Amino acid sequence: xxxxxxxxxxxxxxxxxxxxxxxxxxLRIATLIILVAGLAVFGDIIxxxxxxxxxxxxxxxxxxxxxxxxxTLYVFEHEGASFEMADDDFRAFRTGLEEEAAAAGLPAPQLxxxxxxxSAGGVFPNIVGTILLVMGSMTIxxxxxxxxxxxxxxxxxxxxxxxxxxxxxLNLAGVPSIVFGLFGFGMFVIYFGWNxxxxxxxxxxxxxxxxxxxxxxxEALKAVPKGFREGSxxxxxxxxxxxxxxxxxxxxxxxxxxxxxxxxxxxxxxxPIMFTAAYVVRxxxxxxxxxxxxxxxQGVMALPYHIYVVSSKIPQNEYSERVQYGTAFVFLGIVxxxxxxxxVLRNRLRSRYRW
Amino acid sequence: MPDSDRPAFAIRKTRxxxxxxxxxxxxxxxxxxxxxxxxxxxxxxxxxxxxxGSGFFKQNQSNIEVYRTAxxxxxxxxKRQEADHTALTRYLFDLRVRVFKHHTxxxxxxxxxxxxxxxxxxxxxxxxxxxxxxxxEAVYDLSxxxxxxxxxxxxxxxxxxxxxxLRDAGAVEAAEAVVIEEIDLVAARQPLLAFRPVYxxxxxxxxxxxxxxxxxxxxxxxxAELEARFTRFHELVEQYIDGFPTVEAALNxxxxxxxxxxxKSWTSFITGERWLTASFWQxxxxxxxxxxxxxxxxxxxxxxxxxxxxxxxIYVNQLASVREQNIIKPCIEFISAIPSVVLGFFGIAVLGxxxxxxxxxxWLSWVxxxxxxxxxxxxxxxxxxxxxxxxxxxxxxxxxLQNVPRAFKEASxxxxxxxxxxxxxIVIPAxxxxxxxxxxxxxxxVVGETMVVLLCAGNRIAIPDxxxxxxxxTQPVHTMTGIIAQEMGEVVQGGIHYRALxxxxxxxxxxxxxxxxxxxxxxxxYRISIG
Numbered sequence: 001x002x003x004x005x006x007x008x009x010x011x012x013x014x015x016x017x018x019x020x021x022x023x024x025x026x027l028r029i030a031t032l033i034i035l036v037a038g039l040a041v042f043g044d045i046i047x048x049x050x051x052x053x054x055x056x057x058x059x060x061x062x063x064x065x066x067x068x069x070x071x072t073l074y075v076f077e078h079e080g081a082s083f084e085m086a087d088d089d090f091r092a093f094r095t096g097l098e099e100e101a102a103a104a105g106l107p108a109p110q111l112x113x114x115x116x117x118x119s120a121g122g123v124f125p126n127i128v129g130t131i132l133l134v135m136g137s138m139t140i141x142x143x144x145x146x147x148x149x150x151x152x153x154x155x156x157x158x159x160x161x162x163x164x165x166x167x168x169x170l171n172l173a174g175v176p177s178i179v180f181g182l183f184g185f186g187m188f189v190i191y192f193g194w195n196x197x198x199x200x201x202x203x204x205x206x207x208x209x210x211x212x213x214x215x216x217x218x219e220a221l222k223a224v225p226k227g228f229r230e231g232s233x234x235x236x237x238x239x240x241x242x243x244x245x246x247x248x249x250x251x252x253x254x255x256x257x258x259x260x261x262x263x264x265x266x267x268x269x270x271x272p273i274m275f276t277a278a279y280v281v282r283x284x285x286x287x288x289x290x291x292x293x294x295x296x297x298q299g300v301m302a303l304p305y306h307i308y309v310v311s312s313k314i315p316q317n318e319y320s321e322r323v324q325y326g327t328a329f330v331f332l333g334i335v336x337x338x339x340x341x342x343x344v345l346r347n348r349l350r351s352r353y354r355w
Numbered sequence: 356m357p358d359s360d361r362p363a364f365a366i367r368k369t370r371x372x373x374x375x376x377x378x379x380x381x382x383x384x385x386x387x388x389x390x391x392x393x394x395x396x397x398x399x400x401x402x403x404x405x406x407x408g409s410g411f412f413k414q415n416q417s418n419i420e421v422y423r424t425a426x427x428x429x430x431x432x433x434k435r436q437e438a439d440h441t442a443l444t445r446y447l448f449d450l451r452v453r454v455f456k457h458h459t460x461x462x463x464x465x466x467x468x469x470x471x472x473x474x475x476x477x478x479x480x481x482x483x484x485x486x487x488x489x490x491x492e493a494v495y496d497l498s499x500x501x502x503x504x505x506x507x508x509x510x511x512x513x514x515x516x517x518x519x520x521l522r523d524a525g526a527v528e529a530a531e532a533v534v535i536e537e538i539d540l541v542a543a544r545q546p547l548l549a550f551r552p553v554y555x556x557x558x559x560x561x562x563x564x565x566x567x568x569x570x571x572x573x574x575x576x577x578x579a580e581l582e583a584r585f586t587r588f589h590e591l592v593e594q595y596i597d598g599f600p601t602v603e604a605a606l607n608x609x610x611x612x613x614x615x616x617x618x619k620s621w622t623s624f625i626t627g628e629r630w631l632t633a634s635f636w637q638x639x640x641x642x643x644x645x646x647x648x649x650x651x652x653x654x655x656x657x658x659x660x661x662x663x664x665x666x667x668x669i670y671v672n673q674l675a676s677v678r679e680q681n682i683i684k685p686c687i688e689f690i691s692a693i694p695s696v697v698l699g700f701f702g703i704a705v706l707g708x709x710x711x712x713x714x715x716x717x718w719l720s721w722v723x724x725x726x727x728x729x730x731x732x733x734x735x736x737x738x739x740x741x742x743x744x745x746x747x748x749x750x751x752x753x754x755x756l757q758n759v760p761r762a763f764k765e766a767s768x769x770x771x772x773x774x775x776x777x778x779x780x781i782v783i784p785a786x787x788x789x790x791x792x793x794x795x796x797x798x799x800x801v802v803g804e805t806m807v808v809l810l811c812a813g814n815r816i817a818i819p820d821x822x823x824x825x826x827x828x829t830q831p832v833h834t835m836t837g838i839i840a841q842e843m844g845e846v847v848q849g850g851i852h853y854r855a856l857x858x859x860x861x862x863x864x865x866x867x868x869x870x871x872x873x874x875x876x877x878x879x880x881y882r883i884s885i886g
Contacts, residue, residue: 030666176803268694
């Protein structure tokens with residue numbers, strides 16, 4: 001059979017078919033552009049950030065970066081060698097030099113230093129602050145959100161009140177995060193007098209993520225088959241017993257996994273915590289408080305705010321780039337882990353719970 | 356129903372009652388209460404935004420009143436006249452650069468020779484520049500005097516507030532002890548009023564000297580194009596001189612005691628073209644530059660994100676294989692999880708520079724605005740915002756396509772339509788309202804996004820120069836979200852600047868609500884059309 005010969009039913013080449021092929025390719029390229037753009041952001045930050053966070057020698061992870069507070073970096077030359085030191089090391093070094101000089105009866109050596117804020121040390125307090133913010137706000141958001149979803153899905157009958165509530169939830173989801181920041185500032189920080197504190201940040205973030213949690217929980221509750229509830233009610237259980245024993249246990253995994261995306265959002269937002277909970281710098285760790293109640297009313301350092309500070313408030317140079325990319329890498333890593341967990345868990349749950 | 360009426364054997368289901376509610380009803384009420392939190396939060400946001408922002412318009416009015424009574428308005432007329440002259444001088448300087456370029460590049464003269472040839476031109480422009488001197492001196496003296504008056508008025512206002520606070524705190528004696536210096540406004544304005552006849556003279560001299568400069572022998576221009584520019588300069592100067600009587604009239608009719616109407620405080624916010632704060636002359640709170648910036652950035656983002664997001668949604672939903680779907684969907688969801696501050700940082704560290712380098716490529720020089728002057732501008736921020744809008748648009752548009760009933764497609768295929776025909780004629784029209792609402796919600800996200808624009812939009816508070824056409828998009832802008840994030844930390848609580856930021860927040864809040872409302876309306880119509 002010659003190659004030009006075609007089977008009678010095979011598709012014949014035509015103008016329309018070529019157009020269709022071209023359109024498919026255009027759309028495919030659009031999709032690829034999105035993926036490549038996303039990959040470029042991830043790739044750049046992972047590639048450059050890993051230089052700060054990892055190292056070639058044992059233990060392969062830059063432990064200091066993950067366990068120390070941000071410090072000022074001093075760069076100077078002394079006796080022909082160039083040094084880079086964090087502020088506490090530098091002070092010790094200079095005192096040593098001065099003592100040496102005094103012992104030898106010489107004037108103290110003058111060091112020409114350049115200092116770079118936040119470029120030494122690590123981001124430990126920021127990691128802690130972010131984790132505290134996420135845990136507190138998600139606890140609040142989950143308890144409020146799940147209860148709302150139970151009401152909307154299990155109890156409420158269609159009516160004007162429920163429609164109004166749903167409308168409010170939809171609109172709340174569209175409110176810009178900076179407006180939540182203003183609201184939190186006006187209400188918690190000023191009106192309640194909580195100042196810049198964990199508590200103010202928790203509530204602001206919780207309210208911001210509430211619509212996400214409610215929608216996710218409702219989806220999970222809807223996925224539980226009606227038969228479960230009817231069976232339980234038929235056995236004489238009350239409504240609450242039914243919800244507790246026959247609905248919630250099956251909905252919980254779904255609620256939690258879908259809410260993880262809410263966690264990623266809470267961890268990633270900067271604008272709402274800028275005036276409600278975040279400090280640029282704070283030398284104490286959150287648990288170093290005198291009274292237990294102070295724990296709630298202290299501001300914390302947070303990773304997203306730190307990225308903002310180091311990328312806009314300090315000049316760009318090789319030293320600051322290190323801490324910028326390192327912080328972004330750690331932050332992106334945390335968020336990516338949360339998001340991956342959510343996506344993987346959800347896909348697995350989808351296949352497991354098939355009623 | 357009383358208990359005694361019940362038959363003895365009836366099972367009593369309710370044992371405990373609380374506030375007349377059964378246990379189950381209590382639980383229901385608890386959950387219902389939680390569901391109301393969303394409504395409550397929305398209400399509280401409105402209340403607190405208005406609570407903090409409400410005083411703004413009153414304060415802004417007194418701000419404008421001080422501007423008038425202290426005489427700043429008067430001096431501003433003169434300042435504008437001076438500024439126009441400066442603009443003309445700049446035009447002349449720009450012309451010199453062009454002539455210089457012509458000499459060196461076209462005629463191949465050395466730098467020294469070119470400068471030699473321009474001596475006549477320079478003399479001419481110096482003469483022109485000198486004409487403004489008498490006016491400039493007068494403006495300087497008057498500025499000093501009115502700024503002093505304004506400062507004294509502001510000090511008095513502060514003292515009044517202090518006295519009120521002391522009185523509220525119960526310290527009456529201390530309140531009375533606060534000295535409020537009487538300002539003799541009439542005396543303070545004396546220099547301004549005395550200046551009126553002097554100004555007539557200065558103006559006359561100024562016009563005469565300008566005319567004599569114009570009448571003097573004009574330096575020769577090497578080409579017709581430059582000659583045309585020079586003629587244009589003459590016309591501009593003549594127009595400028597024609598405007599003098601208007602300024603004089605404005606000065607002569609200026610009445611410091613004329614009350615400021617209430618709407619002025621509103622219009623100066625809504626249509627004000629200046630957002631100037633902490634200035635030593637006069638603060639202006641006009642939202643227009645910020646609104647323009649927000650809209651421009653969003654426009655760039657949508658122009659990029661809509662074709663990409665909708666295209667990808669159509670591809671994934673209609674054309675891609677299941678394996679492709681399983682890869683692409685989680686990836687895009689992953690992109691939506693990138694925190695905005697990280698994207699902003701990426702913009703500062705990589706994208707801004709990349710756009711600048713790309714814009715310097717020769718074969719792209721036809722693009723308006725290229726090469727870009729500033730690394731961080733509306734374009735940079737818009738490109739990054741597109742990456743934020745894409746996942747939203749993609750997910751929602753994909754949902755909308757998914758919701759198109761299968762029967763629609765099957766019927767189309769059965770009639771012999773090709774895949775492409777089915778998609779374009781059947782699936783997309785059926786999902787159109789869903790797609791539009793997806794785009795609107797994407798717009799909502801972009802308008803409300805803070806960190807990316809704060810870091811990458813360039814933060815210059817000015818309405819870009821739209822006379823340059825599309826190139827305006829390569830200029831730095833400032834946005835509503837950005838200004839709140841940037842200035843909120845530095846303002847005095849309860850001050851006019853603080854309240855102005857809250858009013859910007861209110862504007863933003865209502866824009867977001869409006870976009871959301873539109874999206875919902877469109878989706879509702881969509882339901883009807885399918886049913």
